[in-house]
Amino acid sequence: MRRRAWLAAAAFACASVHVQAQAQTQAQAFPSKTVRIIVPQPPGGGFDTVGRLLAERLGRVTGQSFVVENRTGSGTLVGTDAAAKSPADGYTLVVGSISNLALNPGLYANLPYDSLRDFEPVGLLVSYSYTLVARKDLPFHTLQDVLAYARANPGKLHYASAGVGSGQHVLGAALWHLAGVDIGHVPYRGAQPAYQDLLGGRVDLFFDLSPTARVQVDAGNTRALAVSGAARNPMHPQVPTVLETGAAQLELESWFGLFAPAKTPPEVLQKLRADFAKVAALPDVQETLVKTGGKPMALIGDDARAVVRRDVEHWSKLVKTLGIRAE
Missing domain, CATH: 3.40.190.150 (Bordetella uptake gene, domain 1)
Structure with a gap:
């Protein structure tokens, strides 16, 4: 009886070692x-x-x-x-x-x-933080100016996003909601088509990831109004955070x-x-x-x-x- 139990335990131990060896081999081969x-x-x-x-x-x-x-x-x-x-x-x-x-x-x-x-x-x-950019011919130079116009003219301004449910969509929607303004949402299939319409003047604003927004800001194609992080972004040191503007208690990276x-x-x-x-x-x-x-x-x-x-x-x-x- 003892011998049978010993053999069973030995077989189990061998099987465990075999499984471990198989797992190690699989990891090494992957x-x-x-x-x-x-x-x-x-x-x-x-x-x-x-x-x-x-x-x-x-x-x-x-x-x-x-x-x-x-x-x-x-x-x-x-x-x-x-x-x-x-x-x-x-x-x-x-x-x-x-x-x-x-x-x-x-x-x-x-x-x-x-x-x-x-x-x-x-x-x-x-x-990454996000940067709120405006089309270059939008006659507002600060986020406060944009919000003041939006309060007086509900639904007249529109913001782009890279798609429904994207960070650009939610961050913009949260900001407008907390600031108490009505700014229309225009979703696109990605950032590139959103920029095409922003640069073409067909939408007014875009809350894009700072690295991709930087290209258009540095080229003079758009104007940066605010960044979404807790601190200013080194790429746009002159651009205030949303928190600094007083527009809303909102930050996101x-x-x-x-x-x-x-x-x-x-x-x-x-x-x-x-x-x-x-x-x-x-x-x-x-x-x-x-x-x-x-x-x-x-x-x-x-x-x-x-x-x-x-x-x-x-x-x-x-x-x-x-x-x-x-x-």
Whole structure:
């Protein structure tokens, strides 16, 4: 009897060692084929910039191809949902941000994915503020002037966004709501078409990510009125924060990072996080992020999860309180 029990225990131990060895081998072998990074926005915006930077550097670090797939539709909903429903094997990842993970739960009554249950954070790479820009011929030079005109002329001004439910949409809607003004929303399929109409004078305002807004501001095509962060942005040191203007008690910086579907094997997540950490620590990556007006984060695993959970709870609640809906 004792011998039988001993043999059973030995067999169990051998099986456990075998499973551990298999897991270790799987992690060491990963990735053994092309990894797809879903970007839930069109080319040219913050999602796309971060996705392509990560794809290129992860390809160098691992020696395997990481390719960007722009999956657009319904703001960021279509691409993010596609990632949530992809096989949890590490070969389909998604760029996650405040927009698709923290704002969408408040914007949609029937969101097809759960930001906290359906995704595992690989890591958060960077955060960016937003810059409120106006078309260059708009006869207002401050946010206070814009709000004064909007109060006297409800519905006469219009602001662009990169899509329903995007950060540009929610941030603008929250500001106008808190300031008590009626400014119409015109959604586009990404930042580039929004700029086409802003530069063409067909819309008046755009709350865009500071790095992409900077190009148009520096070229003299638009005028910067305010930034959304808690402090002024080094790219626009002369531009006040929304808080400084007294327009509203509102601040937002959008983080961007890489996420895997839930139930991705722990050993694969561990490998992904180790590679992500290597990329985030590269001096040229840090330099690129700072030069584009970002704040490098390099948060991995549990640290990233804590930030995501905090912002999902805060922003989804605020969006519901403000009554901002995507449908």
